[in-house]
Amino acid sequence: MPLFVLPDSNKGIALLSLLVSVLALTLKYAAYTVSGSVALGADAMETIINVVSAAGGLWALGIAERPADHNHTYGHYKAEYLSAVAEGTLVVLTAFLIGREAIEGWLSPHPALAPWSGLALNGTATLLNLAGG
Ligand SMILES: [Zn+2]
Numbered sequence: 001m002p003l004f005v006l007p008d009s010n011k012g013i014a015l016l017s018l019l020v021s022v023l024a025l026t027l028k029y030a031a032y033t034v035s036g037s038v039a040l041g042a043d044a045m046e047t048i049i050n051v052v053s054a055a056g057g058l059w060a061l062g063i064a065e066r067p068a069d070h071n072h073t074y075g076h077y078k079a080e081y082l083s084a085v086a087e088g089t090l091v092v093l094t095a096f097l098i099g100r101e102a103i104e105g106w107l108s109p110h111p112a113l114a115p116w117s118g119l120a121l122n123g124t125a126t127l128l129n130l131a132g133g
Pocket residue numbers: 068069071072076
């Protein structure tokens with residue numbers, strides 16, 4: 001028996017993806033604040049991309065399904081490409097931010113406060129991501 005039933009529309013799946021990513025972000029941010037770990041903070045920052053891209057994907061699917069009109073004679077499907085470009089831009093931006101955090105942590109290191117609690121929260125988020133696809 002499946003853990004839950006997948007929605008039968010693209011927008012339903014995108015909405016589920018958004019909900020799962022918000023929950024995962026909440027858990028990963030909690031893991032970062034509990035542990036103070038730069039690595040878990042980087043993972044939380046990466047998860048922000050998942051939330052924004054899931055929201056962008058939901059928006060793009062809503063736009064893309066509109067029929068052609070006099071301004072967009074071939075339809076609105078290119079909204080999905082715009083969403084993909086925005087996600088790629090966010091990935092690059094986040095990579096720089098994570099790199100900056102890593103360099104700062106390297107130059108002035110501090111031990112993680114509660115690494116096991118942080119890992120438990122982060123692991124729960126990973127399981128949630130696996131279950132949510
Ligand atoms: Zn239009």
